[in-house]
Amino acid sequence: MILGHIGARKGSKGVPGKNFRDLCGKPLIDWSLDPLLENPQVDAVVVSTDDEEMYAHAVAKGALDIGLRPAELATDSAPKWGVWQHALEASQAMLGQEVTAFLDLDCTSPLRLPEDITGALDLFASAAPDMVMSVCESRKNPYFNMVEPDETGALQVSKPLPGGVWARQNAPVVYDHVGVVYVVAPDYLRSAETIYEGRVIPFVLPAERCLDVDSPLDWTMVEFLMKERLAGRF
Structure with missing residues (x-):
């Protein structure tokens, strides 16, 4: 069973409210949530958030109802790894089958294509690493x-x-570590304390799909590229 995950914290200093802000006609989170819900390889989807509005939105669209993220995992300094561990265990408790792959999409990397998700899953299945991480050449x-x-x-x-x-x-x-897609072995996620303890292998993507929204300038660039894509020019 493949479990899709999105982490979408309420707070954001660089772009306030960015995860639920409209980007080209729908909330930023939906540019990651919809591809998970629409992917036939993904068996269940969970959204980890401390935002009640985003949480209700995600559950209404079909995400698992695991409850809001614990407060200690909703701070600026909370590690991604701990958020993933909590989401995996909370979801596993609701599912009737064992999770065999934990698939994470960063909410702030909306320019991915569907084949980026399937490509990462295929690499995980064929290479059997502890983790597949999206990267682009620096x-x-x-x-x-x-x-x-x-x-x-x-x-x-x-x-x-x-x-x-x-x-x-x-x-x-050398590569830039980007949040387009991660695929993690659940046993590794449960046992490791940080990302790089095991065999983490790269899934190389073109730089134009790897922009991450951390600042107002990032938002402007991503919005421009998304408009170009929707118009068939990119």
Whole structure:
């Protein structure tokens, strides 16, 4: 049984109320919730939130009625991992079958396509890792063009290699961790304390589908790209 999950906290400092704010005709959360509810591979869907309006909205659309997120998991500092663990156990208690894959979509990554979800599930099924994580190739590379000050304040390459790296194509590949899609083995989610304890493998996506809404500028960019997509231009 595949359990789809969305975490949508009420508070947001960068874009107040963003998770339920209208984006191109529907709340931001629905750009993640609808693909889960419509995916034939997904057997059940749960939304973890401390917002009563979003919770009622999600349950009315077909999400499991697990109750609001506990207060200790609704703070700025609450780790995603703990939210996932709670949602898994609360959902498992309501389901008649054992969950075999925990599928999470970040509410703030609305530009994913349906094939991003099925692709991640297929990779999880074929490679049998502890976790599949969506990534995109980073525009900046710590071996080449990311720098940081040393103890004197002088800039140095963040991760220097012997002899240096003088062309981007010669630098080791690095990825941005993005919230488009995650697939986690339930036993790993229950037993691990953090994301990277086990075998976490990348699911590489194009950067244009990996924008995350954290600021008003992000919202403007995502809204523009969504309008372009809906108009058939992107």
